[in-house]
Amino acid sequence: MSPGDTASAKIKAKCSKIGLTKVVNKITFTCSKSGKNLIWSKSKITSTTTTSVQATLEKFSFKYNLDSSLPSDFVAEFQTVMKNLGELTPIESGSISSNKSSMDVYSWKSTTGNPFQSQIGDITGSSISGNQNKRFMVLEIPALEFDQKLMHRYSVIPHEYFHVYQLSLAKKDLGAGKWIIEGGAATFESLYIQQYYGYNYFKDAQTNVGLAAINNPQIFETYGSEEINYGSSVFLVLALVKELQKLNYSEQQAFRMVYLDFWIEFAKQSDWKIAFDKIFPVKLADFYQSLLGYTNNINSVLPSESLRLQTIFSS
Numbered sequence: 001m002s003p004g005d006t007a008s009a010k011i012k013a014k015c016s017k018i019g020l021t022k023v024v025n026k027i028t029f030t031c032s033k034s035g036k037n038l039i040w041s042k043s044k045i046t047s048t049t050t051t052s053v054q055a056t057l058e059k060f061s062f063k064y065n066l067d068s069s070l071p072s073d074f075v076a077e078f079q080t081v082m083k084n085l086g087e088l089t090p091i092e093s094g095s096i097s098s099n100k101s102s103m104d105v106y107s108w109k110s111t112t113g114n115p116f117q118s119q120i121g122d123i124t125g126s127s128i129s130g131n132q133n134k135r136f137m138v139l140e141i142p143a144l145e146f147d148q149k150l151m152h153r154y155s156v157i158p159h160e161y162f163h164v165y166q167l168s169l170a171k172k173d174l175g176a177g178k179w180i181i182e183g184g185a186a187t188f189e190s191l192y193i194q195q196y197y198g199y200n201y202f203k204d205a206q207t208n209v210g211l212a213a214i215n216n217p218q219i220f221e222t223y224g225s226e227e228i229n230y231g232s233s234v235f236l237v238l239a240l241v242k243e244l245q246k247l248n249y250s251e252q253q254a255f256r257m258v259y260l261d262f263w264i265e266f267a268k269q270s271d272w273k274i275a276f277d278k279i280f281p282v283k284l285a286d287f288y289q290s291l292l293g294y295t296n297n298i299n300s301v302l303p304s305e306s307l308r309l310q311t312i313f314s315s
């Protein structure tokens with residue numbers, strides 16, 4: 001029986017109450033009056049059943065659990081940063097963990113000890129933790145960063161947020177290479193700081209590029225590889241952007257491919273390397289080869305200081 005046959009058969013079927021709806025073979029039927037009878041009649045074509053499920057979810061939101069140990073100026077800035085990020089790179093409802101439209105953020109100052117143990121267990125540092133059923137953001141801010149007014153107390157927010165964004169596009173665990181996950185979050189973090197605070201965080205915190213970044217980049221595919229502040233992963237992402245620019249992509253387009261298109265493709269692929277070769281016009285092996293033409297110096301791959309994140313995500 002073809003789907004059309006089923007649909008026309010259902011049209012004649014009686015129903016019990018005006019306004020009831022049901023979906024058969026992606027066609028929505030509404031119970032309506034025909035003469036003295038109530039029958040199912042075709043009302044509209046719905047593209048997929050998933051669209052109608054997503055439409056019922058609320059807009060995605062973060063729930064802030066901010067401990068009183070945090071300085072009030074940090075709390076205010078945190079809220080501003082999260083608002084900016086929500087507008088720049090919105091998270092799709094239900095994309096992080098099934099049927100969830102919110103994520104908890106737990107933040108506290110390191111000297112106070114984790115005040116949220118009953119909710120999140122014995123976690124320290126900053127991360128996106130949990131699993132596909134429930135994920136949450138942890139931001140334990142070292143007291144030293146407040147005392148010395150270090151930019152990292154703010155940059156950690158876009159960094160962790162960007163992992164949520166990556167998850168929302170991938171719609172599964174980020175089983176990709178470390179350098180594209182962390183290099184993505186860490187370059188995004190620096191672009192955010194550069195744009196909103198007029199401060200070049202690449203040159204401050206991400207200058208430690210290992211020699212292996214140019215002659216043995218494969219090692220940065222796994223989390224076991226050692227690097228300081230993801231300096232080598234940042235270098236690899238920025239070098240990829242430079243290689244794409246050599247192929248006549250604009251800087252904005254190149255970042256968009258790394259930040260967005262790659263993850264959307266990864267959602268459809270079992271292996272990140274397949275997604276890489278599909279999205280980028282340079283094969284992964286050829287990209288690694290091209291790195292031999294670079295020096296392991298962050299200054300050789302810095303993005304332009306006038307780059308605005310909005311132009312990456314709206315292009």
Ligand SMILES: [Zn+2]
Pocket residue numbers: 159163182185
């Ligand atoms: Zn990270």
